[in-house]
Amino acid sequence: MAAKNNEKSAELTTEERIKEAARKVFHRKGFAATRTRDIADEAGINLALLNYYFRSKEKLFEIIMLETLFGFMQSLALIMNDEKSTLQTKVEQIASGYIDFIIENPNVPLFMLSEIRANSGGLMNKLPIKQMVSNSVFLKQHRKAVEEGKIAEPHPLHFLMNLLGLIVFPFIGKPLLQGISGVSDHQFKKLMMQRKKYIPVWINAMMKIR
Amino acid sequence: MAAKNNEKSAELTTEERIKEAARKVFHRKGFAATRTRDIADEAGINLALLNYYFRSKEKLFEIIMLETLFGFMQSLALIMNDEKSTLQTKVEQIASGYIDFIIENPNVPLFMLSEIRANSGGLMNKLPIKQMVSNSVFLKQHRKAVEEGKIAEPHPLHFLMNLLGLIVFPFIGKPLLQGISGVSDHQFKKLMMQRKKYIPVWINAMMKIR
DNA sequence: AATAAAATTAAACAAATGATTAAAATATTT
DNA sequence: AAATATTTTAATCATTTGTTTAATTTTATT
Known part of the structure; x- marks a missing residue:
């Protein structure tokens, strides 16, 4: 008690x-x-x-899972559907916002990805994620930038994979990366804060956004 | 006998x-x-x-875990310690080698990262991973390239996180990315094969290797 | 072929675990 | 205050799950 x-x-x-x-x-x-x-x-x-x-345990889990997934995707959707911000600004906001979010919720990415795999698609279909992204301003802006020759690689999934990979992977791989490099928790967080500014620059350079 | x-x-x-x-x-x-x-x-x-x-289940698991971890790290170490190949070539070999490996063993990355987190470092210390990387030719070449102004960002961990993130994340996030984009398994594999060539180019562009 | 050793099986055990029940405690209504 | 409804608790149930045991079959040795 x-x-x-x-x-x-x-x-x-x-x-x-x-x-x-x-x-x-x-x-x-x-x-x-x-x-x-x-x-x-x-x-x-x-x-x-x-x-x-x-x-039941299952019912409780499903509530947590859907809320987690929804929260994660909604913050992405809000940024992606801003008519006023440029593609460049969206990248900056996503990098900054997600790195802050994951620092506060360090277990969420691996949790989400593990459980989505375990449920193999069953959970993904309970939220209208596809429409949310396929109709987004982000995608329209990407398509336009490709047409105007401002982005070299045409497939938007490469763009998204690169952006999310650069943001999320360091957190998912933290124990391995710390085992390899020996950096402390404090040093690691410092590196992550650096990446908020670096990632948009890197994305620019690699995707040739002009 | x-x-x-x-x-x-x-x-x-x-x-x-x-x-x-x-x-x-x-x-x-x-x-x-x-x-x-x-x-x-x-x-x-x-x-x-x-x-x-x-x-016991635990003993059996530990054998599998150590073999998996060792196999994954060893193939990295072999490439990283080649005195003859350039940094550029190493990036190409790592991207190509790991993408092929993960296509054959799609569950290994998430398995490794999940179980390393669950065992929180206990497993990482059973293999001399840190020495393996910190004494590597890869790191010496990276350090030299930074000194000569050929690489902009000095911390080698950013380099490693970016390289591994671009390679590994798309596989870990596959169910989510397919849920978002609706691409088929066949299309997805095709995109991954493209990345074998793209990633070294992207890394060059973002890290400013000259 | 006889015997010993090793491998395999069916059955069962003990602990862990998700869930339920019936009673007690607390809050709300009449 | 009495009655009713809601919330909480301790105890227990039923199943799952890792492991063991004792018997049986297969393989190797003498």
Whole structure:
């Protein structure tokens, strides 16, 4: 009966506390390695309350997964559909915004990618992601830049893979990269902050945006 | 002690069959989601034989994990320590070699990165990876290129993160990227083959190698 | 062929784990 | 205050899962 975050959790309902705990544990360990007892302990509630409020581990997971995926894609969509900003500015905003976001939520990228693979597409179809991107201002601007000869490689997926790869991979590969290089957590974060400015420059240079 | 080894090189011993099955299932589902019964079924053997030959799920996993990690790093090390090839050539060989490897072993990258995170460094210290890279010809050549002003960004970790990110991320993010773009498996592979040639060019452009 | 050793199998065990139940505590309504 | 509804708890259930055991079959040795 040890109460954990009394200040923080005093404001939350039991249902919300379970959800926050579930988000934390699922993000860190993934679905398969997470025990319902881990979530109950993290939330400081009786195990039975998890099923009382959410019926099952699966149902609770699906809520967390959809919210995580939606949050991740929505912030991308908001930037991508700004009519006023240039393609160049969008790249800057995506790099800066996602690096900040991942520093705050370091487990989200690997969690998302692992669980999407495990559910192999079943989850992807619950959100209208394809339309969201295929109708985006970002894509129109990319297409126009290609037509005007400002971008060398025509396929927009290369553009997106390069941008997301440069942003996300260092975080996903952090333990490996630290094992290779021996940089500290502090040094690593410093390098990531550098990349907020570097990545748009790099993308410019490699995709030949003029 | 004469007669046991009837040369049946096409066939595998029971022990080898279990290891191959374990590799397959662990790579696809990860440690936590893998059931020992999955491995036994995949290998077509009785469940008890798994413990007869390998003592426990953990021991078997550790063997697979170390072999996977070692194989992945060794192919990198071989290229990186070639005294004769230029930095440029090394980038080409790494991009081409790893893209081919991952096309053949599509589950290995996410498996490695997930399990390294789960074991948080415990596994990384079992292999002398740091020395392997820090003493590499690759790093010496990178340092020299920076001194001669041929590479703009001095930190070699940025170079490595960019190179690996451009190579590996598209595979790790494949389900997400396909969900976004709707490209088929065949189209996706075609794009990956393109990247074998593109990535060295991109790296040149972004890192300003001259 | 007889015997010993090794490999394989079916069955079962013990711990872990997701879920449920019935009672107790708390809050809300009458 | 009494009655009712809601929330929480302790205990337990049923299944899954890693592992072991004891018996059986196959292989190797004498």
